[in-house]
Amino acid sequence: MNVLPDFPTYVERTEPTRQKQLQSLEIDEDDDDLEWTVRDVIEELEFLVELRSTMAPEDFRDEVRIQARRLLK
Numbered sequence: 726m727n728v729l730p731d732f733p734t735y736v737e738r739t740e741p742t743r744q745k746q747l748q749s750l751e752i753d754e755d756d757d758d759l760e761w762t763v764r765d766v767i768e769e770l771e772f773l774v775e776l777r778s779t780m781a782p783e784d785f786r787d788e789v790r791i792q793a794r795r796l797l798k
Contacts, residue, residue: 766792 773780773788780788 762795766795 769792770789773785773792777785
């Protein structure tokens with residue numbers, strides 16, 4: 726039978742991992758516009774993945790390509 730640890734012990738054990746997951750992408754600090762674009766593209770791609778089942782395959786690919794072009798500018 727699995728016994729869950731008390732909450733403080735759980736937090737102590739899992740907090741380092743949680744903090745790593747929350748860290749932002751390592752992008753040059755002088756390039757704030759690029760960081761903004763990367764975050765926006767990630768958000769758009771997540772949205773596209775959610776809508777994929779309602780989209781035609783060609784439309785999905787086209788939208789992914791549009792996001793890729795935004796990163797390559």
